[in-house]
Every structure is written in structure tokens, then in C-alpha cells.
Amino acid sequence: MLKDYLLVEKFPLFWCSGCGNGIALQAIVRNMDKRNWTRKNTVVATGIGCWGKADDYLSTNRIHGTHGRALPFSTGVKLANPKLNVITIMGDGDGITIGGNHLIHAARRNVDVTAIMVNNLNYGMTGGQYSGTTPKSSLTKTSVYGHVENGFDVCGVVKAAGGSFVARCTVYDVNQLEKIIGQAMDHKGFSFVEIISPCPTHFGRNNKLGDAPAMMKLIKENTISIKQAEGLDFEELRGKFVTGIFENREQEDYSTAYQKIIDGLQIKQKVEDKDEPKEQFIENDVSAAPGRKEITISGVGGQGMILCGTMIANASAINDHKNATLSTEYGTETRGTFAKADVISSDDEIFFPDVTDPDLVVCLHQIAYERYTGKLSEKSKIIYNSDEVTPDLAQSHKEIGIPITKIAKEIGNTAVANIVTLGIIAGYTGVVSHSGAKEQIQSFFGSKSDKILQMNYQAFDKGVEVAKYL
Structure with missing residues (x-):
């Protein structure tokens, strides 16, 4: 039951009215339940920010780390106990702006964790400053005349860094969201899912995008599939949310590769011990x-x-x-x-x-x-x-x-x-x-x-x- 994974006594949710974080959290919990993950064999690592508060409502093992460092915590947990199911929850500030260095190296190593980044296109919790994913020309608390930088294509970054499962979805298409998160959880290796969920309180208000239902409609109207995006140039893709699975390949994960080295050293040591007994201290x-x-x-x-x-x-x-x-x-x-x-x-x-x-x-x-x-x-x-x-x-x-x-x-x-x-x-x-x-x-x-x-x-x-x- 979903209640087995939630601390219902802490409801109602902390997030603003119209925020998509609750939709994302429900999709994660539903997939935990489908896979019979237990509270004991599951660890959720979070960082700082609106989405980082998700661990407040989970009854699994949890680590609430510092800003941008959720992935290093997850990596340490997984290497210490590869049998655990490890999920990393990050916002765009946590995942790519402050924590970008950790993101590319976790992808490069192919650590077997599921990283779920909710991209609300700004720093929501601290007042609406621009982040590494804020679209060009957007109005934010720190770009009141329009943002002059292009936002990261985070999925492109993770794929280029070597992530073996890379996908993007939105909080509008709940069926696709739940399906993709499930595939990410089942994948052996580094799984990265970006969830588009623009912040209604700051990003939406600053850019006059209307109320939460209007922003959901905006997501719907500007979402295209990977196939539809083929052949479109950079400018044609501006403002579009390209969703789907960008990478899904089998590749030996970090823990498995590391264990092979340990096993090899143990075999070597046994041979050496047999050929040349070590000094005994009895x-x-x-x-x-x-x-x-x-x-x-x-x-x-x-x-x-x-x-x-x-x-x-x-x-x-x-x-x-x-x-x-x-x-x-x-x-x-x-x-x-x-x-x-x-x-x-x-x-x-x-x-x-x-x-x-x-x-x-x-x-x-x-x-x-x-x-x-x-x-x-x-x-x-x-x-x-x-x-x-x-x-x-x-x-x-x-x-x-x-x-x-x-x-x-x-x-x-x-x-x-x-x-x-x-x-x-x-x-x-x-x-x-x-x-x-x-x-x-x-x-x-x-x-x-x-x-x-x-x-x-x-x-x-x-x-x-x-x-x-x-």
C-alpha cells in the first residue's frame, strides 16, 4: 500500500498550491509499491530546495544532505551496500547548477542509483532566482530585465557524460511519468529522469504564465516527442519540452565492476598465501x-x-x-x-x-x-x-x-x-x-x-x- 511508504501524519504537503512535486512524489511511491521495495532496503537521498523536502514525507531510510551533494551521498550508500535500492531526489539547483560536477561524474561512473531531478526552472525555495536551467529571456528575481543565458539541456549533459538511462517527462503526462520512473528503477546502472514542472509561484508569476491550470496547459501545448524533435534546429526547439527516453543501454555498473576487482585481488591473495605463507603472529x-x-x-x-x-x-x-x-x-x-x-x-x-x-x-x-x-x-x-x-x-x-x-x-x-x-x-x-x-x-x-x-x-x-x- 502507498501508505506504507508515506508519513501521512506530516500531511498536508509543504509545497505551494499548483506545484507538481506532489505528482512526482506519487509516481515514485507507486513504483516502489509495484516493485515491493521495502522501507528497510530503500534509501532516498535528497539535497536542498523545494523538491529536496520530499524526504519529509517518506518512511524509507533517508539522507538529507547539503546543497548539490545528494549524488555523492547516494554513491557512498550504494557502494557500501549494493543490495540497497537507492533513489536520489534533486531539483535543478541541486542537480545541475550547484551539483553539476557530481551529476556528470555519477553518470560517467554508471553508479547504480536512480536520480530524479524535478526541473522547476528557477530556485523556488529561495525566492525565484535563475538557475542553470532557466530559459533564455525569462524573468526571475535575479534577471528582472530578462535572462541572457541559455539553460542547460540536462538530459544532453547526462547522456554526453555516459549515463546509461536518460529520460525526460513532465508532470502533465502522468502515465508517461510513472512509466519512465519505473523503467529507471528497473535499469541496472545510472538512471536519470528529468521531470519538467515549472514553479507556479515564482517562475509562472514572474513570466505572467497564468495560474497552475494555465501552466499545465502550457506544458501540454509545448511538449513534443523525441521523434517530433528530429530535424528541428536550436531556435525551433526553444521553449519546447522534448520528452521520452534518450538513452537506454546495458552497461556494467560501478558496483559490479568494483566487486570484480575485489574478487580478483582475493583470488590473487589466496594464491600468494598458498605459495608463500604469511608470517603468523600467534x-x-x-x-x-x-x-x-x-x-x-x-x-x-x-x-x-x-x-x-x-x-x-x-x-x-x-x-x-x-x-x-x-x-x-x-x-x-x-x-x-x-x-x-x-x-x-x-x-x-x-x-x-x-x-x-x-x-x-x-x-x-x-x-x-x-x-x-x-x-x-x-x-x-x-x-x-x-x-x-x-x-x-x-x-x-x-x-x-x-x-x-x-x-x-x-x-x-x-x-x-x-x-x-x-x-x-x-x-x-x-x-x-x-x-x-x-x-x-x-x-x-x-x-x-x-x-x-x-x-x-x-x-x-x-x-x-x-x-x-x-
Whole structure:
């Protein structure tokens, strides 16, 4: 039932009287129902604008992103879980004016999402400014004497960029609209549907096109098929809405192509493992502790904090088979400015990647200490590099100073301070198994000389040893 996909308690709709967005939304929901898509296996990503408000009324999984960025969100969702049905809802501002760069690259990649752009020919929500699709000579809030630019042929742009399904329809011809959206949903690859729905409140009023019924009549009278458009030149097509399917071809989608690479690498790895067994790290191993850990690893550029965080996240996800996220922050300079890695490892799902209540904050430099230890909860512990950090004695939570730089220097090179830190974190928190951490050291340094590899193993072991006394 259509009600299964709608939050009816949020009705009536936000849109102005006479707006075609409700017609477009109904066509989408009807096609979801026909295909038995569920609320759990469907994700709708939206951006900013009138049409971007459509997710307010949907009960599916939803992402309301920033202006022009609905497609990157959709791409990320689809790559993370190719089994999901992903729909991107965009206006002409979101889709081609601000988000045009993302549109052409999503089409080029042939990401398996259905992108539905309602083109109301202006920026409706913000007052009627012209957009990238506003027709030449039109009157808008920002072109009061007539628009001097030609509007994009968005379907032409998407087709040229490589979109494998490209179509245009209008809110007047509801049967064609519903049929084309259904075909787009069934298509494997990037599907783009442009829906012509001129804004009655701003575009229609500014250009004296009459009320909403009059504008529907205008759409009807100016719509022609692709076949009818053949042979007409640019000027003859001005003001016409050419509808139909411009491109519909089979092409391997991005997720499928990417999975083939992964499968190939896995096969290659199995062969390599069979021919040359990897070093085993079983003796004296300590398994990853159960539960959830949130850790912030900070310092300055050049200290390898992000590499340390990457190793922990990889070890947790790849070697220990837990859920893990990594998010990073760093300044514009390569060296000497702040650098931070947030790592979350959990037996359960993780819904937000940034550390908000850390179990442990590690600081290898004064800049990081001053930046990241100001607002912590009572449970948070701080480990700081006593060679580089002067602690704030007013801190109320537990702080531990360790001469990490000195330890790394004694091992043979201050560059391994981040691996000493890795060992301290693994030993102190149990966030990863020791064998998993060493697998990551092997992965990152195995191609270098045996001396460098062994020095990093030694640095990790030393960090673990130090952690025993904390």
C-alpha cells in the first residue's frame, strides 16, 4: 500500500498550491509499491530546495544532505551496500547548477542509483532566482530585465557524460511519468529522469504564465516527442519540452565492476598465501576486547597519527572482524600543523563515524594536546607524549605521560613513534588483537627492507610492554 511508504501524519504537503512535486512524489511511491521495495532496503537521498523536502514525507531510510551533494551521498550508500535500492531526489539547483560536477561524474561512473531531478526552472525555495536551467529571456528575481543565458539541456549533459538511462517527462503526462520512473528503477546502472514542472509561484508569476491550470496547459501545448524533435534546429526547439527516453543501454555498473576487482585481488591473495605463507603472529597474542571503543589519536603532521589510526581501523575491521570507522582531521600544511584520527571499533553497528565521547585521547604534541583535550567526559583517559607535551594540571581526568619520542629514538628512529603509540593503544585498551596489529604492520611495511619491518615490530612490542604498567 502507498501508505506504507508515506508519513501521512506530516500531511498536508509543504509545497505551494499548483506545484507538481506532489505528482512526482506519487509516481515514485507507486513504483516502489509495484516493485515491493521495502522501507528497510530503500534509501532516498535528497539535497536542498523545494523538491529536496520530499524526504519529509517518506518512511524509507533517508539522507538529507547539503546543497548539490545528494549524488555523492547516494554513491557512498550504494557502494557500501549494493543490495540497497537507492533513489536520489534533486531539483535543478541541486542537480545541475550547484551539483553539476557530481551529476556528470555519477553518470560517467554508471553508479547504480536512480536520480530524479524535478526541473522547476528557477530556485523556488529561495525566492525565484535563475538557475542553470532557466530559459533564455525569462524573468526571475535575479534577471528582472530578462535572462541572457541559455539553460542547460540536462538530459544532453547526462547522456554526453555516459549515463546509461536518460529520460525526460513532465508532470502533465502522468502515465508517461510513472512509466519512465519505473523503467529507471528497473535499469541496472545510472538512471536519470528529468521531470519538467515549472514553479507556479515564482517562475509562472514572474513570466505572467497564468495560474497552475494555465501552466499545465502550457506544458501540454509545448511538449513534443523525441521523434517530433528530429530535424528541428536550436531556435525551433526553444521553449519546447522534448520528452521520452534518450538513452537506454546495458552497461556494467560501478558496483559490479568494483566487486570484480575485489574478487580478483582475493583470488590473487589466496594464491600468494598458498605459495608463500604469511608470517603468523600467534605466540603471546592478545585478542581484541569485546564491546565498543572510541579513540582519538592526535599530534602534528609528519608524526604518522593518521597512519596509526588507519592501522587500528584496518586491524579491527579486517583482522578482528568487528565494525570500525576512521575519520581524520588535519591542517593545510603537510608537517607541523594539527593532525587527528578518530577510530571507533564496535561489535555492534556504528551510526556516526566521529568520536564524540572518547575512551582514550592520545596526544603526541602540544598543539594536539591543546586542541583535543579541552572538553572530555569523566570516563576519558589521556595519554600524552611527555617529550613534547606539558600537561594541564587542572585537568580532572586521568592523564598518563609516556616519553614516546625517547622510546622510539632508543629503538632506532623517532619515525616509529606512531608504531610505539599503536602498541600502547592496543595494550592499554584492547581495541585490536596484537596479531591483527602486526598483520597491519606487515601490510604497510612488508615491502620495505627487513630492517625497517623488524624495527616496527619492535616498536609495537615495546608499546605493548609499556602499556602493561599503565
